[in-house]
Amino acid sequence: MFKNIEHYKPDLEKTMCMLGKLYADAARRRGGNVTFRALPPSDVEFYSTFDLTKYNYESDINEYAEDLSRLLAESFELRREVDDNMVPTISPVLGIGDYSAFVAGEIDFRKDTSWSKPVFENIDDWKRIPPLGTSKWYRWFLEICEAMLEISSGSGIPFMRGFFSPLDLAGALRGDMIYYDFYDEPEKLHDLLAFCADATIMFAEDIYALARKYLKDTKYGMYYLDGKINMSEDIACMISGKTYREFARPHTQRVINHFGEGHMHTHSRSLYLVKEICSMDGVVNLWLPTDPNAPRPIDHLEELIEDADGVCLAIDIDDFSEIENNLEILKKGNFSLTLPVKDIEEAKALTERFNLLEGI
Secondary structure, eight states: OOOOHHHHOTTHHHHHHHHHHHHHHHHTTOOOEEEEEEEOGGGTHHHHHSOGGGOOTTTOHHHHHHHHHHHHHHHHHHTTTOOSSOOOOBOOOOOSTHHHHTTSSOEEEOSSOEEEOOOOSSTTGGGGSOOTTOSHHHHHHHHHHHHHHHHHGGGTOOBOOOEEOHHHHHHHHHGGGHHHHHHHOHHHHHHHHHHHHHHHHHHHHHHHHHHHHHHTTSSSTTTTTTTEEEEEOOGGGGSOHHHIIIIIHHHHHHHHHHHSEEEEEOOGGGTHHHHHHHTSTTEEEEEOOOOTTSOOGGGGHHHHHHHHTTOEEEEEOSOTHHHHTTHHHHTTSEEEEEEEOSSHHHHHHHHHHHHHHHTO
16 A cells, blocks of 8 residues: 655655754754755645544554555555655544543543543542553554554554653643642652653653564654654643743653653644753753743744754744744754645755755
8 A cells, every 4th residue: 555655755865964964963962953844735634534433443553544645645645756754654643532542441432532531530539540551542542553563564654652741641631630730649649640741752652663573674663653752732732831841841751761762742732841941951852832811932932942942843934934034043943844834846946945045
């Protein structure tokens, strides 16, 4: 079903060299790298096309994997002539519910997303659930990963998986009560967050081991897994920087330390978190999308460059002129810029324009 990765990314070696330099410089807190991704509709259309309610996840895993893989392959094929920083990756798509259901609980599927419901009515309930790794969604998710790896392994396309941070995982399992726990049960909350860090490490290690089984002999198949962890810090947007430092940071840092590099995610509604997240050891990338009615990162470059301290900021822009007008400022830090475009032809044209601008 999948062709070799070089078919979908003819400029693969150049792109991987560029990304290698970007993250190496970010690790050394040295700026000077600006990369570009065009985002045509075909890059994301499969999210709305793929019907998550269609499958019985106990019996239809192979059908699910084949359907999703076909949509991914079609998406990769359409953009093969776009010479930007995007590298094709394989990853399960189940909405957001599976990000916590691997610990406990059910997933509420909708056509194009999913949700989980809090399962820890009491803050100590994590001590009373079955052993980690025995829930049905822990097992089913690994089976889904393996089915996709079996389909894609001969292509050499990298496998990828993101995770909740310990705070996000605790928030999903505990629900809104977690905001009271910061004040009413601080020590018990630290215990819950420590459990969530352990759960994330164990789950990630099992996924990585499975991917390594199929991809160990490929050049880039483990690129986004070996020595790396991708985590979100979403509910941190609802707390102060001080509270983040006290509760979230120690546990997120422990997960990063276990793997090596931290590739993180938060939102522009809380730009103060950029400094908090980027100041952690090992963080090399922060995806910082713009929220509705919230500050646009491109309008706060000087502040963000100082707060990021060399960490690559992946931000979105609205118009190519925002690159041209800010290029010298952008080069003071490290940036990956994403621009939504109307079609593949515009993606190709603007990517060529960026490459000429950068002398690539």
